[in-house]
Amino acid sequence: MKINRRNSEGYFDPTAWNALRRMPDQKREVPDPNYRSIVFVCSPYAGDIEKNVENAIRYCRHALSRKRFPFAPHLLFPQFLDDRVPEQRELGLKFGRIYMKGCKEVWVFGSTFSRGMEAEIAIAKSWKKPVRFFTDDLQEVTEYEARHR
DSSP states (O other): OOOOSSSSOOOBBBHHHHHHHHHHTTTTTTOTOHHHHHHHOOOOOOSSSSHHHHHHHHHHHHHTTTTTTEOHHHGGGGTTOOSSSSHHHHHHHHHHHHHHHTTTTEEEEESOHHHHHHHHHHHHTTTTTOOOEEEETEEEEEEHHOOOO
């Protein structure tokens, strides 16, 4: 595509011309076949931590199998924050919200929703993020079905 060096009024405009000629040609760009949108994995952590971590790993694998890139804050932040210390727990929740902002969707897993999960669901909805619900055995259900099992 030829780019005119003059603006709409006919004056030479090298700044706009340089910017426009450096832009990629939209017709030549091919979508990346390996692109995976990022999903925020929302599932319980507190309580039976060992079992909940095991489940979160399984949920992340499920997201990968569905061609998504999972982000589970409760698999990352407890590596360096102590969930039993209120200030560190709050920091972890805050970090999670920061990451959630960049995620395309929020996937909620499990048969019970903790207070932290409820807060994440509410935040995701307030940000107009799509929220999808899955059972413990990875079947997608409606929010009503998820809450009334």
